[in-house]
Amino acid sequence: MSAILMHHWRNRQNHVLVFAGTGEGPGIASTLLESGYRVSISVVSPAAARAYCGMQLDDLHVGPFTSQESLGQHLAARGVTFVLDATHPFAVQISAQLRLACSLRNLPLLRFERPDHVVSDGSLLLTVADLSDCALSGHRLLLAVGARQLAAAATAARLAGASIYARVLPTPEAIRQAGLAGLSGERLAVLRPGIGDRIGGLEAALCRRWEITDVFCRQSGGAADQLWSDLALRHSIRLWKLKRPNQMPNVDVVHSVSQLCRQLDGHVNGSETGPHHGG
Structure with missing residues (x-):
């Protein structure tokens, strides 16, 4: 088996659940799928879900979670191995809920953060x-x-x-x-x-x-x-x-899709530079 096929096969064993709330979500999902990962998406509205039509996703969840418990049940039911918080920078409630849910389930959590623009x-x-x-x-x-x-x-x-x-x-x-x-x-x-x-x-x-x-x-x-x-x-x-809210403590942050893939690959390969487990 070639190195590329082996890489895709290894990635295929991992299931990334992306909580998307920005315009970068579809690009993130597409890149992860091309890299061989299984991908599920969670968005708040049907309008946001339309951007993922035609993608070979494991699951597309539409709508907010009514409680911390319902979020935890969703993570458990999907059998995910990674969680990516790519929600809007000001969506602090879901980010806090994700951090707690991943910590309780020992799931690795990454935060996708868009870079700041210059302002005095x-x-x-x-x-x-x-x-x-x-x-x-x-x-x-x-x-x-x-x-x-x-x-x-x-x-x-x-x-x-x-x-x-x-x-x-x-x-x-x-x-x-x-x-x-x-x-x-x-x-x-x-x-x-x-x-x-x-x-x-x-x-x-x-x-x-x-x-x-x-x-x-x-x-x-x-x-x-x-x-x-x-x-x-x-x-x-x-x-x-x-000013955007402060980043969640003890959650690794990536600022680009390429950096995200390196972090995920590092975790798959057992690297110590992989994402924290939400705690």
Whole structure:
């Protein structure tokens, strides 16, 4: 048997369960499948699941887990040998649940973390409430944070004296949260980030139409984060970012798919550099 076939055969004995919550998920799954691993995916919504159509997955779970127990039962039922937390950087609850579940079952856990984009220390906020202390009086602020944080961000921005606008995703929950935050009509844009003929074109048009001076987004490390960073630089807009949560302790972190594969290969081969067991 050739070295490549032996490598794929050895990987085939291992089952990786990927908890995906970012745009990198499909690429991760595809690479792991090409490397010979058995792969299962867990996503929150049917919309996210569509990106995995046609892949030879062992299992595709759609929907949130209602409890720590249900998550543990899912891990046990699938017979997985590795768990990859590739959820959104701000999805801290599921990350904490995964760490506990893997620790209890002695399952190796890896965290896929997207790299940070450059931001000045003065523009990085630890909490949404910190926005109220920023120099925003008379400024026109565009809120580009998650729907769950929109109301708190709007309250803080109003306390700072800003005139606020928002961009939300085209989902019923996001639009509902915008309404609760007092944002609708001409002060609300409903669209997905990065769509259109030119990446960032719609966002730039919004900023021009509303004469935006400042933008508040999350330090997610993803495409939306990069989009706002580039747009702010090009159009001389002040960018404020909500700092991403701290990494989970005692969980190995990878920043690329190639690094992930090296970590998994190292563990398969018995290397001491493999992932920790969630504890």
